[in-house]
Amino acid sequence: MITLGMGARPMPADEKGLxxxxxxxxxxxxxxxxxxxxxxxxxIPLETLRDWEQRRKNPDATARAYLQVIDHDPLGVxxxxxxxxx
Numbered sequence: 001m002i003t004l005g006m007g008a009r010p011m012p013a014d015e016k017g018l019x020x021x022x023x024x025x026x027x028x029x030x031x032x033x034x035x036x037x038x039x040x041x042x043x044i045p046l047e048t049l050r051d052w053e054q055r056r057k058n059p060d061a062t063a064r065a066y067l068q069v070i071d072h073d074p075l076g077v078x079x080x081x082x083x084x085x086x
Contacts, residue, residue, distance in 0.1 A: 021058070021059075021064060022059075022064065022067040022068055022070075022071050024049065024052040024053050024059070024067060025053045027067060027070065027071055028049070028053070031074065035049055035050060035053070041078050041081075041082075042066075042070055042077065042078065042081060043081050
């Protein structure tokens, strides 16, 4: 496990101590969301999501962290990033 500091939860790691990447396709399919719905819900550009799923590109460190948070609490993240009525 990789620890993040006092009070932080450890990140999952493989046997070599490297961080595991979130499988974006599985993360999206688990709740049965389309690419369009997932991208809109979590405010990720659709083309970016498609690139990640098709492994044309890998998420950068910030995106990986965001995906891990979505994986941990998808409803909570959706509630936080939902557009608010003015």
